[in-house]
Amino acid sequence: MITSDFDIVIAGGGLAGSTLACALANTDMRIAIIESVAASADHQPSFDDRAIALAYGSQRIFEGIGLWEAIAPNATAIRKIHVSERGGFGFTHLDAAEEQVPALGYVALARELGGAITQQLESSNVTRISPATVVGFAHTENQLSVVVEADGRQQQLTTRLLVAADGGQSLIRQQLDIKTRQWEYGQTAIVTNVTPGIPHHNIAYERFTPNGPLALLPMTENRFGVVLTIDSEACDDVMAFDDDAFITLLQQRMGFRCGRFSRVGERFSYPLTLMTANEAVRPRIALLGNAGHALHPISGQGFNLGLRDIAVLAGLIVNADRLMQDPGSQQLLQQYQKQRLPDQQQVALLTDGLVRLFGNPLRGISVGRNLGMLAADLLPGVRQRIARHAMGLSGIHSRLARGLSLGKYNE
Ligand SMILES: Cc1cc2nc3c(=O)[nH]c(=O)nc-3n(C[C@H](O)[C@H](O)[C@H](O)COP(=O)(O)OP(=O)(O)OC[C@H]3O[C@@H](n4cnc5c(N)ncnc54)[C@H](O)[C@@H]3O)c2cc1C
Incomplete structure (x- = not known):
């Protein structure tokens, strides 16, 4: 039998990896x-200062992994989501009480999520090699x-499975020459936090305007995490605004539904693209998280999608280990791809559709989408389907996604 240095090597220690x-x-695997x-x-x-909206389904995955207890103290529950269009008559809302769940989702800073995850890793049997970069790989017999x-020196490690969690610019995906579908939006997200003039009451707002969407995510200390989308051409100007000018811009986009904004935090900018890889696996390699799909944050789905990748891949690997099977087998990787590609492609399409629908200033389309929002608000069946999607509960059946641990190891 061939022995490898590790059973699994994960390239990239960001949120997904x-x-x-x-x-x-804490499994027997190396x-x-x-x-x-x-x-x-x-x-x-x-692990930066962006506010991440975690769907209810993602909270359950963290629960199954045993991480939720460490995340919860810094997470804020979303009890309602209010979606509207500036100057439009329609709006829709989703309500946790109507869906009979404690929260539609939670908001946590990526930095705090990263802190909780890193702390748990430090007390585990996982070997962390850092700072170090994966620069290549080669197939040998069965590994x-x-x-x-x-430190400028190269070292070789052998493994039975390499997980590429190396982000949107994934070197591994590029070296494999996996084709992607990619859209450049010419838009940039500006991320910060702000204090509203009235209590946020745990309501998240998604506001569509002709200049791009604005998301306000309820956070601790009565702040909102802000994701403001603007044309990339205006980015330098908006980043250079003083706080008063930035608040005026927010107020123009949002109106005064949340009162007068004050106390703007530090601003960060992210150019927006949408990318999906056409394949999720190659022999002994699986793509995970942004390495396989990077989305526009309009619907806050990127990491939620990555967590569903994790739930499926971890479930398959632990199961194979229990049966003493190869965690990098072709059969396992094909199952992963079969279970994940449709969800990834559907969410990417939906996200892209939203960007295009709400970015279209034509009058007829504007009336249509307002009617659509009104219909979604008035028809509980439609709203419930949207809610299940927003909560990350559509069509996901793995153990972790049901909030269950992966069995004897993690119990
Ligand atoms: C403005 C904005 C708002 C967002 N809001 C939300 C939200 O509300 N909800 C949501 O679900 N998602 C949201 N997202 C998406 C979410 O942030 C990403 O999906 C998530 O960060 C992706 O994590 P990742 O680990 O896959 O990739 P990354 O965060 O890119 O991490 C990749 C890691 O790999 C390392 N790395 C790269 N190459 C190598 C290599 N060759 N060897 C070793 N290491 C390597 C990097 O240093 C990095 O640490 C948002 C994104 C943006 C831009």
């Missing part, structure tokens, strides 16, 4: 995670040789 490592930690940026660095790109560069 490190959450997968937690899901697989897991390594390789991350370019040192854990001590406060500029870890995946993969992974080339890792650290």
Whole structure:
């Protein structure tokens, strides 16, 4: 029998890679995670100050992994979601009470999520190799040789499965020459936080305007996490605004439904693209999280989709390990691809559709989408389907997605 250094090597210790490592930690498997940026660095790109809306289904996945207890103290429940269009007559709302769930989702800062995940990893049996970068790989008989560069020196590790969690620009995906479908929106998201003039009452707002959508996500200390989408051409100007000018812009987009805004936090900008990979696997390699799909944050779905990848992949791997089967087998990888590609492509299409629908200023289309929102609001069946989608509950059946642990290891 061929022995490898590791059963699983995860390239990329961002939100997706490190959450997968937690899901697989404390099994009998030998897991390594390789991350370019040192854990001590406060500029870890995946653990920054963006507010992440976690769907209710994602909360259950974290629960199953045993991470929710550490995340919950800094997370804010979303009890209602209010969707509207500036200058339009229609709006729709989703309500946790109507859906009979404690919350439609939760909001947490990526930095705080990263902190909770990293802390759990530190007390696990996962080997963290960092700062170090995966620069290549080669197939050998029944395993993969992974080339890792650290301090200008190269080292080779062998593994039975390489998980590419190396983000939207994934080097592994590019080296595999996996084709992608990609749209550039010419838009940039500006992320910050702001205090509303009245209590937010745990309501999240999605406001569509001809200049791009604005999302306000309820956070601790009566703040909103702001995701403001603008044309990329205006980005430098808006980033240079003083706080008063920035608040005026927010107020123009949102109106005064949340009172007068004050106390704007630091601003960060992210150019927006949409990318989906046509394949999720190659022999002994699986793409995970943004390496396989990077979305416009209009519907706050990117990491939620990544968490559903994790739930399925971790479930398949732990099951294979229990049966003493190969975690990098072709059969396992095909199952992963079959279960994940349709969800990834559907959410990408929906997100793209929203960007295009609400970005279209034509009068007829504007009336149509307002009627659509009114219909969604008045017809409970339609609203319930939208709610299940927003909560990340459509068509997902893995153990972790049901909030259950992966069995004896994590219990
Ligand atoms: C403005 C904005 C708002 C968002 N809001 C939401 C939201 O509300 N809800 C939601 O679900 N999602 C949201 N998202 C999406 C979410 O942030 C991403 O889906 C998530 O961060 C992706 O995590 P990842 O680990 O897959 O990739 P990344 O965060 O890109 O992490 C990749 C990691 O891999 C490392 N790496 C790269 N190459 C290598 C290599 N060769 N070797 C070793 N390490 C490597 C990097 O250093 C990095 O740490 C938002 C995104 C943006 C831009």
